[in-house]
Amino acid sequence: MSASESTNSRDEKPSAADSYGGQVVRTLLNAAIREVVDELDAVMAAVYFADEGSEYLCAAMIGGTSPATHAMPERIAVDDPYASGLAYRTGQPVVMDGSDICREEDDLVAFLSSFSVVAAPITCDGHTFGVLTTVSRPLGEGTQAYESRLSSLRDRARGLALALNPLAERGIPLGPPPWPIVIPLHRRQPNPYAPEVPGWGLPEAPGSAGHTFMYQIFKLDRSLNRALSRDDITATAQRHLMEPFKAQEMMLAWLDQGRLWVVGHRGRLSPDGRELHGAGAESRTPAAEVVSQGKPLFYSDRAEKSADFPETPEDGTEACAYLPLKGSRSPVGVCYLATGVPHTFAAEERAVLMVMAGMIGAALERVCLAQSEHELAQSLQKRLLPRTLSELPELVVAARYLPAGATTASGGDWFDVVRLGEDRIALIVGDVEGHGVDSATVMGQVRTSVLAYIREGHPPAVTLERAGRLLADMDTELFATCCVVFLDGTTGVVTYCLAGHPRPVSRGSEGLQEPLDGPPGPPLGVQPDIPYQDFECSLDPGTLMLLYTNGIARGAGSDCVSYAGQVLDGLGWLPAQNLEERADKLVGALPAPQSRTDDAVLLLARYEGPRLKESRRFGRLDIQRRDLQGVANARGFVRSQLESWDRERLADTLEMIASELSTNALIHADSDVQLRLREFAHHIGLEVIDSDAAPPVPAFTVTSEEDSRESEHGRGLVIVDALASAFGSSPNGLGKTVWAEVATD
Known part of the structure; x- marks a missing residue:
């Protein structure tokens, strides 16, 4: 049935409910689109009606094959430089290469790039209702097929206008409707046994x-x-x-x-x-x-x-x-x-x-x-976290920062270890809510305030009270949790305070101990006028204490305090074991990185006991980045420390190890470097800390001089591995700690 014939079957005026894009109009559009797709070998055809202000052309009906029908815009501005807009404005048919009309904001419109778009105005007696637009295989301008299709589309658009004009004269609103009707249509195949597109679909199943x-x-x-x-x-x-x-x-x-x-x-x-x-x-x-x-x-x-x-x-x-x-x-x-x-x-x-x-x-x-x-957030956070940690002879510490694996945003977790005079040390762990640059920025501000109040000599409770008031006065809606622990190395007495933070857990020789007692106060910045309270307990020599943020349990499906206790208890009790190795084992027991939705901090501390004998001695040397005398200073530091401890016979060995490790750190990490030398009962421990997380790997064969220069896979590490009784590397979230042990027995 043609578009004009369908008009004669409708003599009576449709009801108001049927008039706006009603059945009589839909029948006309359906007939016109089917004829165009069939006769012009088009993959798609659409009818656009102008809106009341003639500012936009809105799709009333779209027919054709998928995905072409999904690619057609639902609305086109009349002044857009596209085929439909040009045809409406000029009153003439327009042919345009589809690649010239792709809109970057719509991926499916890119489908049109390999086709030609032809549009003809639906006009009659000086009134233009809209545009009839088709999408077909590319047309060669000036060819017989080009002229034939252009003429046919002009005629079809003219026929549709003649069919619509009587309805408009009778006052029937033609559109546009609230949304377009989409109908599936398939072109007639010249060879019914050949597929539409070779390799896609079946010949006997059009579309x-x-x-x-x-x-x-x-x-x-x-x-x-x-x-x-x-x-x-x-x-x-x-x-x-x-x-x-x-x-x-x-x-x-x-x-x-x-x-x-x-x-x-x-x-x-x-x-x-x-x-x-x-x-x-x-x-x-x-x-x-x-x-x-x-x-x-x-x-x-x-x-x-x-x-x-x-x-x-x-x-x-x-x-x-x-x-x-x-x-x-x-x-x-x-x-x-x-x-x-x-x-x-x-x-x-x-x-x-x-x-x-x-x-x-x-x-x-x-x-x-x-x-x-x-x-950016990780870089900011990394710069705000401490590069090295303070230590006492009575306390060994190891820290890990674990970024979330299930999100791309960095969080606001932090940690600090601050020495307070000769015999006291402060352990701090905190967490600013949220992720991203804002959280990292607030974390830096809160961390700085906590450190400042601690260095002024305030106890944990007063420190958190003042930091909470400061956060409340900041222009932010973020809050933070924090745990501050003071340890007296001579007595083992711990003074601590919690601001909405999970309680630390500890493990001694007899197994897991109860979490530090005392209810936490509100998070920082939430209720700045509520005072915090200090609590005390005592640690036995050899006790391991774990401070952490709640990110360690995200993905584990359990309470973070209970989970932290289970993980710590799983390490067992080996008081002389390298703490960096134990921290690595602790990280390995946590949920896999891809299942963690929050970053996490672990601060592991082992109380060695009061300074009762010389086996608790240690020393530290800081080397600035690109210090030309840094390696020489490292050798001198190691030798002088060992001589003062009456360990001269180990000086040559540890001096060689310190030389190789500090050289690697200065050249490859390109950062400040810290050396720590510690005397234990049965060995001397050396730690070299830098900001490069890439682990050193001894290379027993180096293929080229360039490989040796550009990596830490050099022969020097083979020497370290041969001289040391134990040797390893541990990432800490900010870089790595390379450690070596030389037996004293």
């Missing part, structure tokens, strides 16, 4: 190719929404882009400071792929052209690509595609796909690849921006 494409697009979109890292995005692109399109190689390159850097790779690694990493955005390469112009490049074989880029190497690659990864405003990178066999990309395949690339680009931009914020 199956479109639904197959849409399935992959939908799955890709859902997976990208859950992606938290570049690796997640790469794996998702492999599953829903690389594998369905039978590519043998896929690369995702990110644009940063004028160069492309590969952030994801799957499959073989061709010379073309290698050249993509580090390529300049202004270079004469396919990837650079895609970035600068924002349009894809498709090559069916090597010869076709060589025609555009003669310097293309012979590497077994045939068909390939360079797709722009578009972010919120412009291309943020390139997706490179390659196969080992020739392949001509159908228009539908090109369109779907563009849609998928747009989704991947948006996800990659989101992840990279989140990663940048995470790195």
